[in-house]
Amino acid sequence: MKLLTLASSLLLAVALSAADAPKSVYDVPLKDIDGKDTSLKAYQGKVMLIVNVASKCGKTPQYAQLEQLNQEFKKDGLAVLGFPCNDFGGQEPGTNAEIKEFCSLKYKVTFPMFDKLVVKGADKSPLYQVLSGPTSPFPGDVKWNFGKFLVGRDGKILKRFEPGDKPDAPAVVAAIKEALAAK
Numbered sequence: 643m644k645l646l647t648l649a650s651s652l653l654l655a656v657a658l659s660a661a662d663a664p665k666s667v668y669d670v671p672l673k674d675i676d677g678k679d680t681s682l683k684a685y686q687g688k689v690m691l692i693v694n695v696a697s698k699c700g701k702t703p704q705y706a707q708l709e710q711l712n713q714e715f716k717k718d719g720l721a722v723l724g725f726p727c728n729d730f731g732g733q734e735p736g737t738n739a740e741i742k743e744f745c746s747l748k749y750k751v752t753f754p755m756f757d758k759l760v761v762k763g764a765d766k767s768p769l770y771q772v773l774s775g776p777t778s779p780f781p782g783d784v785k786w787n788f789g790k791f792l793v794g795r796d797g798k799i800l801k802r803f804e805p806g807d808k809p810d811a812p813a814v815v816a817a818i819k820e821a822l823a824a825k
Contacts, residue, residue: 673757696734696787705749707809722753
């Protein structure tokens with residue numbers, strides 16, 4: 643009887659926590675790189691390329707390609723969004739101010755950057771719970787810095803690209819163009 647009660651309690655706890663979890667990327671409370679409260683609601687109707695970034699990674703030069711995509715497609719409705727994380731080899735140790743300065747000076751980043759967050763494990767941020775959690779069309783922890791999620795104008799996750807997929811790779815650019823063409 644005690645085992646049945648314990649199992650029922652665990653199921654109820656899981657159901658309640660799932661009910662509290664954000665259903666959409668737009669519902670997730672966030673902070674921008676300057677620490678101001680925000681969300682992705684400002685990007686409703688746009689195609690978003692959400693990327694976990696780091697300043698001291700072998701893939702850090704992808705910032706230049708991300709900025710190039712931003713410049714080329716923002717007029718068509720693309721929003722490249724950078725989310726610093728320090729989950730992989732301590733490759734993003736800086737403060738938000740240091741990250742912002744690095745991105746601005748080294749890569750001339752103009753796309754929006756957000757507060758550092760956790761993209762994997764037990765402390766995974768609510769945004770990455772939506773992007774890569776069990777209810778995502780592409781579940782599973784992000785494998786390294788510069789993992790990319792393409793989100794359609796309707797907020798649905800369309801594609802997931804691994805860190806080794808460069809932002810200017812033909813498959814990535816084709817998926818962005820396809821998402822931008824969908825109205």
